[in-house]
Amino acid sequence: MIQEILINGAATGGVFALLAVGFSLIFGVARIINLAHTAFCMLAAYSVYAFSTIYGLNFYLSVVLAILLTVFVGSCAYRLCFHPIREHELAVMVVSVALGIIIQQLMVLIFGGTFRSIPSFAAGYLELLGVRILKGHLLVLGIALFSLFLVWLMLTKTKLGIAIRATAQDREMASLVGINVGWMCMITMAMAVALAALAGTMVGPLITLSPWMWLQLLVVVLAVVILGGLGSLKGSLLAAFLLGYTETAVVHFVPMGSFLRGVASLIVMLIVLLVRPEGLFGISFEEERL
Amino acid sequence: MDWKLPAVIVIAIALVGAGIYVATRPARPFVPGWSGPVPEERIKIGIFGPMEFSQGIHMWRGAVMAAEVINSAGGVQLGDKKVPIELVKVDTNEILSAADARAAVERAITVNKVDFCVGGFRTESVWGMLETAMDYKKIWLICGAATTELCSETVPKNYDRYKYIFRVTPINSTYLFYVSTKLLKMVVDEVRENLGVAKPKVAVLAEKLAWADRIVDLAINPYPAFKGTPYENKSLLEAHLGVEMVGAWRPSHVATDLTSELTAIKNAGAHVIFTVFSGPVGVTFGRQWGELQIPAAAVGINVEAQKRSYWEETKGYCAYEVTMTTYVPGVEIVENLTVPWVNSYIERWGDYPTYEAGTYDAIFLIAETVNRLGTKNADNVVAELEQTGRRNIMQTFRNFPDGVGTAGKLIFDNKHDVVWGPGLVTGLGAQWRDGRLVGVHPYQDNTGPIPNLPAFGTYKGTEKYRLPPRVIEYHTKR
Numbered sequence: 001m002i003q004e005i006l007i008n009g010a011a012t013g014g015v016f017a018l019l020a021v022g023f024s025l026i027f028g029v030a031r032i033i034n035l036a037h038t039a040f041c042m043l044a045a046y047s048v049y050a051f052s053t054i055y056g057l058n059f060y061l062s063v064v065l066a067i068l069l070t071v072f073v074g075s076c077a078y079r080l081c082f083h084p085i086r087e088h089e090l091a092v093m094v095v096s097v098a099l100g101i102i103i104q105q106l107m108v109l110i111f112g113g114t115f116r117s118i119p120s121f122a123a124g125y126l127e128l129l130g131v132r133i134l135k136g137h138l139l140v141l142g143i144a145l146f147s148l149f150l151v152w153l154m155l156t157k158t159k160l161g162i163a164i165r166a167t168a169q170d171r172e173m174a175s176l177v178g179i180n181v182g183w184m185c186m187i188t189m190a191m192a193v194a195l196a197a198l199a200g201t202m203v204g205p206l207i208t209l210s211p212w213m214w215l216q217l218l219v220v221v222l223a224v225v226i227l228g229g230l231g232s233l234k235g236s237l238l239a240a241f242l243l244g245y246t247e248t249a250v251v252h253f254v255p256m257g258s259f260l261r262g263v264a265s266l267i268v269m270l271i272v273l274l275v276r277p278e279g280l281f282g283i284s285f286e287e288e289r290l
Numbered sequence: 291m292d293w294k295l296p297a298v299i300v301i302a303i304a305l306v307g308a309g310i311y312v313a314t315r316p317a318r319p320f321v322p323g324w325s326g327p328v329p330e331e332r333i334k335i336g337i338f339g340p341m342e343f344s345q346g347i348h349m350w351r352g353a354v355m356a357a358e359v360i361n362s363a364g365g366v367q368l369g370d371k372k373v374p375i376e377l378v379k380v381d382t383n384e385i386l387s388a389a390d391a392r393a394a395v396e397r398a399i400t401v402n403k404v405d406f407c408v409g410g411f412r413t414e415s416v417w418g419m420l421e422t423a424m425d426y427k428k429i430w431l432i433c434g435a436a437t438t439e440l441c442s443e444t445v446p447k448n449y450d451r452y453k454y455i456f457r458v459t460p461i462n463s464t465y466l467f468y469v470s471t472k473l474l475k476m477v478v479d480e481v482r483e484n485l486g487v488a489k490p491k492v493a494v495l496a497e498k499l500a501w502a503d504r505i506v507d508l509a510i511n512p513y514p515a516f517k518g519t520p521y522e523n524k525s526l527l528e529a530h531l532g533v534e535m536v537g538a539w540r541p542s543h544v545a546t547d548l549t550s551e552l553t554a555i556k557n558a559g560a561h562v563i564f565t566v567f568s569g570p571v572g573v574t575f576g577r578q579w580g581e582l583q584i585p586a587a588a589v590g591i592n593v594e595a596q597k598r599s600y601w602e603e604t605k606g607y608c609a610y611e612v613t614m615t616t617y618v619p620g621v622e623i624v625e626n627l628t629v630p631w632v633n634s635y636i637e638r639w640g641d642y643p644t645y646e647a648g649t650y651d652a653i654f655l656i657a658e659t660v661n662r663l664g665t666k667n668a669d670n671v672v673a674e675l676e677q678t679g680r681r682n683i684m685q686t687f688r689n690f691p692d693g694v695g696t697a698g699k700l701i702f703d704n705k706h707d708v709v710w711g712p713g714l715v716t717g718l719g720a721q722w723r724d725g726r727l728v729g730v731h732p733y734q735d736n737t738g739p740i741p742n743l744p745a746f747g748t749y750k751g752t753e754k755y756r757l758p759p760r761v762i763e764y765h766t767k768r
Contacts, residue, residue: 117605123581125583133549251541252550256539256540262542
């Protein structure tokens, strides 16, 4: 049983990590509360379905087009909906929820409520330590780790990353030193949406698509980012695996209660926050945030 | 002057006004198959279901096909004239919100003024929907929810209030369990024969919803009546199928990942997985069970697996999965009725009818009853409905004896629940092979496996069940 928990937990954690990396960037680093993040994941997944299944395009081309389309929609959404009110965090949050619902209802209108599925990048399974794991899960795990590394590299080693962090830290000061705050927010949003789209296209083949799937995923990414600590990418990574292992353990130790796996994750998050309110790697001081 | 604020106000008022206008305009009556002007007097039947989901879609389709036949034949006798059936589509959103469902019922009865209610899928919402309908003394023909208690805890407990409730489809959870045991026996017998296993191991994988609780309880918990007998501490399945229950996993009905559950089931050495699904988790199961090549045969109830699109949704990984269903292409329940109707359904909608399409029979039932009485009076109709299938007469709109429908002969018990049995409403078993559903039950069905369960023999159009090749390969290698 230990091997099953180790392998399946890693697979689940990888999915959570990939879903959370973009949210960690936009919420944790840039402090833009975009609760429509997982709705963009959903949009990308449905776009892959539309391009590949309905229009019959090549699958990999469909993935690229889906990501580009989602980034375009996300960027437009930012410009039209978030940019005018970006000083008001609460308003941004409420608008993002509305945006998520709008995307949801658009999916209902276009695709209906019936379930869809998209082909896998890598079909079939591998056996590790005698445990079967879907190749798709392994791919997601790899891409999650790589994406997190790339984001960390960008934020710490590039001028763009430093500018993004500076803007998140203090917009006024950033503006005073010559950083175009509006553009920084726009670029951060575009990057986060691109990561959301990547997550949607990679995780999409592993789940059943429905217009309401974004809400379930949102709870997961919020839990991961808050548990990991706002602003901490490594915290998000650790939290993703902690919650992934928690859910897997529930299924193995309490099979009749496997429907409570999500609740168990949230209880773990609650316990950690009670002991450490800033999260696992949360930053107490703004200057230390990354 | 800042023009933006007045402009926003004017646009907002215009939008609200337009919305109110559209919402309050009386909708054109939907009377499919009726030729000529639509009369004021109609028989309004509300079709209540989650219309954005396949369950509601099939409910509506079945109802439309029935209404077309009845209206094309000139309609239903009401008093001294013939009137059409009008269908009112009511999207209850019951899968996502019980509150929405109840509000939808209230609106359909008070605003749309429906005479009869047909539908109701998600038990957790149907309870509230029925209460609202009973407040208005509206006859409700359940087409969707299987929970036994919807009839057994209502009609006999307070007949005056709940007598308006009848269930047409599916058969209730207790009967579903009985049919499932027959399907399980079919698979377990193959496991014994092909794998040489004397006591096959069975795992239960059932979504956590009310309708599945009774089935899981009977499958895994010690049966109380066995106390003091040689079967003490055994469940019904263990005692009568000679199997070992290795555990029960209860994921959420909307779970998007079952790899942990499936891995645990494989680890437990299960030869058979007994599935109990009605929600989207059924699609997740079909895909991941096949993609992980779990070496256990899948059999049970999976409502999503009844759809033609299931093969595509699971990318073909559902091959060899067996599900209980009401209709299977090519399988005859009632001669000259079931197969032609299923074929016409497939031709029209491009999809296999799921059990919710049994609204077809429900609409005919209402039409026949009202036509015979000449009145819509609920109490009169209830008394007449209770005698369904027991009268020695032919139907008016279909050339079949009283009560006979596409799923078998409809008879209600004293709880107003549809009765299951040979010659009555049956329940079929179907297996996915090469992109299509193939009927596998009843096929050489005998009595049992639970004592007193009747034999169904072989229905025309069914074939022998086949064990998934990977199951044979995996277990014979070991």
